[in-house]
Amino acid sequence: MSRLPPGAGKLYVTMIVVLAAVVWITLRYEGRAAHFYGIAGTKEIVVNSETAVEIKEIAVNEGQAVEKGQLLVRLHNPELALRIAQLIHQIEELKAQKGATKAELRARAAQLRAERATRVAETRSRITQLQNQYRINKNLAAGLESLGASEMRASTQNPLTLRVAALERDLAFAVQPIDIRVRALQQQIDAPTSAAKIQLQRLEQQLRLLRAENDRLEIVARIAGVIGSVNFKVGEKVAPFAPILTLSARTPSFIKGYIHENMHTSVGPGDRVKASSLAAGGAVNTARPSFVGRVVGVGSRIVAYPRRLSKSPDIQLWGREVIVRIPAENDLILGEKVMIEAASTGGLPGGALSSRPAQAARLVVKAGPR
DSSP states (O other), rough: OOOOTHHHHHHHHHHHHHHHHHHHHHHHHBOOOOOOOOOOOOOOEEESSSSOOOEEEEOOOTEEEOOTOOOEEEEEOOHHHHHHHHHHHHHHHHHHHHHHHHHHHHHHHHHHHHHEEEHHHHHHHHHHHHHHHHHHHHHHHHHHHOOHHHHHHHGGGGGHHHHHHHHHHHHHHHHHHHHHHHHHHHHHHHOOOHHHHHHHHHHHHHHHHHHHHHTHHHEEOOSSEEEEEEETTTTTTTTTTOOOOOEEESSOOOEEEEEEEEEEEOTTTTTTEEEBOTTTSSSSTTTTTOOOHHHOOOOOOOEOOOOGOOTTTTSOOEEEEEEEEEOOOOOOTOOOOOEEEEESOOBBBBBBBBBBBGGGOOEEEOOOOH
């Protein structure tokens, strides 16, 4: 019977231990996930501008809590300011030109009315003179007894009466074109849709749009939250769509967890969750109330773990994402590392575990080490 070489026993023992460890790890990672880690987060609002601007004022600091409607940053767009000034100048010039045109039309109409009045007065004066002369001649003729009846009838065709009729006809022909021109000028004065008025309305509409765009350069908070990062200083130029600052809610609105690629779980969209904060020692902190959330998504692809969730930063882990929506009123901190525990049975306050009874699962979300 051959004897084992010295040290062979220790080698065999080491191999057995390593094999047992491999089997244990394989069974652990190929089984159902008992727990996994995630990070509490929220949707971040990025404040930027569609055009190149200059920072005129920054009214907040990083980490500052702000209320909805509070001023965040005031921007300045030199091109927009120049365009507004040009439009204001064009509108004022057009209004002045429009006023001058109206005044010219009124003056021309008044001049034509004066010419008409002068022409009528002159013609009426001549007619009156002729009529007076005709009456004098008629009275003188009536006093002559030697005048016969035939001569009296002929006197009705006196040249004076013919001249009066001719003057009246000439007056009618003279004032008619003047009246037509006066009416035309008055229509231009009273016209509601003149070319100048249409142009003025178009420029005023453009000015309103540009002023509305200029008002948007004063950016206010759309939600109550906390300022994340401020990337520029007063006086700096900002390229279009460059992030000026970020704003997020004061508390996390979701938890993004990661399940190892070799693990399996029954977690699915619609599953309700119970989240509880852990004390520093790892036990549930009963002084802090738990809250119920819901799984809203489970990743259909394998992604890389964030390095903070890896026990060894040098080892890259891969797995699926699980998104858990949590109530806005919670005591987690943005970016806090949490542990998500899954169980195939168990109840939650207020009813069934999941919208999928056959696949029901519960997640207990606990704040991990900070």
